[in-house]
Amino acid sequence: MTPWTPSTLAALRDTFSLYLAAGPAGPDTPEVEVGMVLADGDLYVRPQRGTTSQWYRAAVSHGIGHVRVAGEAVAVRFEPAGPEVRAAVDAAYRIKYGELASFAVSTPSRLATLRITPA
Secondary structure, three states: OOOOOHHHHHHHHHOOEEEEEEOOOOOOOOOEEEEEEEEOOEEEEOOOOHHHOHHHHHHHHHOEEEEEEOOEEEEEEEEEOOHHHHHHHHHHHHHHHHHHHHHOOOHHHHHOOEEEEEO
8 A cells, every 4th residue: 555645634534525436546437525534534425325325336346446636636546444443433423514514424324434545
């Protein structure tokens, strides 16, 4: 695994959301804007509709894709996160998004937590 660059980490900390695309890169690969958080040094995303979300299913199915934040595109890997990180991710969403965090701390969203790492 390649670590996040310092500039990408700063962008992830300071930006409200990122753009995510699941699957091999290409002109027809759709991107979706999602909220994200850093927890214990790792990047996490959660779909509002949980495991029924189309982009979530694509990310799990492909396991690869890219994210774009602050104009920088990074090839990434997606992996389902285990229950051991849910509390830390919940807290990170509440700190970052305040009252808006309800989209990410519902039971369906919590069950669909994805960890994103640079490819």
